[in-house]
Structures are given as structure tokens and as C-alpha cells.
Amino acid sequence: MSYIFEVEGDWVWTPANRPGRLYVGMADAAAAVLGLPTGLETDSGDTYEIDVPAFGAFVGGMLTLRASSGHLYLNMMLDGILPLSVAILYRAGGSLSPATPDERDLLVRIRAMDLPMTGA
Template identity: 35%
Template sequence: MSYPFDLDGETVWDAGYHTGQMYAFLARSAAEVLELPTGLTPNDQGGCDIDLPVFRVFVEGLYATYSSTRNPVLHGLTRGLLIASLMLLDQAGTPITLKPVHEKAFREEMVTFARAMR
């Protein structure tokens, strides 16, 4: 059983059911803290439709929060959600610009995530 994330009728991530549920739940929770909508809407296929402009603003807000602190706990809590979100933006063809201090490490993690997200 899967949990697809669709953009304009095309699946950009066909997540495993529990992985997709966890991602969507974490995104909703983070969005509540950030006071931003996620751009993810549950669909009839048991996954989520992505409103790309809204989702991009959410990911930018998540990254801005991550970048604004050196708190290792906040970094740890945010990092997995952020990397998966960056991968979704990449797969949608609209990556965001990362700060040089994060670029190498995030890109390396994104390569690891990419193997499981394609």
C-alpha cells in the first residue's frame, strides 16, 4: 500500500503508506508552528495533492527556521522533514537556494533520500 504525493495529476513521490502518513503528519505539525499552510491536501487516492506555490512557501519557511538557529535539538527535529521536502521540490523542478553553509551536507543527504523517494 502506498501514499502518493501528486502534482498536477502526476505522482512525484509514491511513498510507502506509513512513510507518507508520517511525512504528511510532520508537515502539518510543522506548518502549525510556522503558521503557514503546507500546500498538501489529502486526495481520494489515499495520498496528498501538492499545491506547488503554497508548498514552496512552506519549505522556504521551514528552511528559514532551520537556518535561523544553531539549536541542535531544533535542527534534529526539523532536518528529516526538511530534506524530504527539499527532495519533493527538486522532483517538482523548483528547488530552493540553500545557504553555502548547508549546501554540501544537505545535497549529500538528498542523494540518500532520492534513492528511496523515486
């Protein structure tokens, strides 16, 4: 069993059940802190349609918070979800426009991770 994250029927990421469930839970928690919707909509519990503009705003909100925060623990938690979220956004056809040098530097570091998005 696996989760499916898709855009208009095209699969973007298909992780196993536990990673998919953990990602959704982490996204929901981050969205609550940011006061933004995740842009992930489900009607079946394990298939999520990505609303690319809303998801992009959500990921951008995490990027801004991570780049501007000096809080060690908050940054550690965001480091657990932000790189994967950026990879999902790019794979879904979205983009990010860093507003500050710190945001740009953070995106460069995330892109250098070269996440394979193979579903692992």
C-alpha cells in the same frame, strides 16, 4: 497500500503507507509552528496534490528556521523532515533561493545526500 504525492497527475513520490502517514504528520506539525500551509492537499486521505508555490514557501520557511536556529532539539526535528521536503520540492519542479550563506550551506549539505526518492 501507499501514499501518492503528485503534481497535476504526475507522481512525485509514492512511499509506503507508514512513511507517507508519518511525513504528512510531520509536515502538518512543522506548518503549525511556522504558521504556513503545507501546500499538500488531499481529498482521499492517501493521495496528496502538491501546490508547488505553497509547498515551496513551506519548505523555504523550514529552511530559514533551520539555518537560523541554534536550538539543538528544534534543529534535530527539522533535520528529520527538511531534506525529504527539499527533495520532494525539486522533484515537483519547484526551487529554493537561499537568502543567507547559512541557508545556502544547508542546501548544499541536503543536496549532497542525493536522496533517491524511490518510495522507500
